[in-house]
Amino acid sequence: MATVDDDVLVEAASLGGNLGAVGLVALLERAHEADAPGVSRAVVDAYVSELGDSMDADALRSEVGERLTNSPRWVTEGALYEVANGRVSRFPREWHDELDAGSGLVAFVRVLGADRDGEGVPLELLVAAAATLGGRGEAETRDAVESLTADGVLARADESVRVAESS
The missing domain is CATH 1.10.10 (Arc Repressor Mutant, subunit A)
Structure with a gap:
């Protein structure tokens, strides 16, 4: 299982139902050092599991899947982007590349x-x-x-x- 940073977890939990999938991924991208674009789905899932008491974990997992696109270009503010194998970002791959x-x-x-x-x-x-x-x-x-x-x-x-x- 991926490691969860307690400070990031507290920040995410404080946002509760206002966080949403895009907000969670944005928070995790800024908080976790990455050797590749975006954040791994395993990290996202680890946080969702830990946040289960403060929000509906199943709904949040479902929202991540619903918002996910493999488009290399910007689609919309509410999209999440598959930027590498098993990695997701608030921003498209093209932006990470450039x-x-x-x-x-x-x-x-x-x-x-x-x-x-x-x-x-x-x-x-x-x-x-x-x-x-x-x-x-x-x-x-x-x-x-x-x-x-x-x-x-x-x-x-x-x-x-x-x-x-x-x-």
Whole structure:
């Protein structure tokens, strides 16, 4: 059985019914060092088993399966992605392949935006992807977005971000 981190378990349990499958996978991806994209299904299952007292474990397992897609590209906010054999992520394989800690924030906006048909990248999605795929902190990412927007590199509209047309 996979090892469960007590601090992560407490955080997940505190969210209770508000956590859901996507939230659980997102939490586990940020919390567990990975030698491959995503988090193993065994790790997800270990947490679901431990969380059984605070939520419906069978429903959570079922939700993981229902939301899982093998698409290498972005499908929707509520999807989970099969990114490697037995590994699942909140983000598609293509994003894992193209982005990492060395990728600049503009690269994140370009890659994420390529799958969004010109709609721009929701700021919260950008912050989550930068944390999971790039190891960036939330405040660091938000500050960088503000700075790059002030410099004319990024453009903001409502709660979305895109690369400025002049860039």
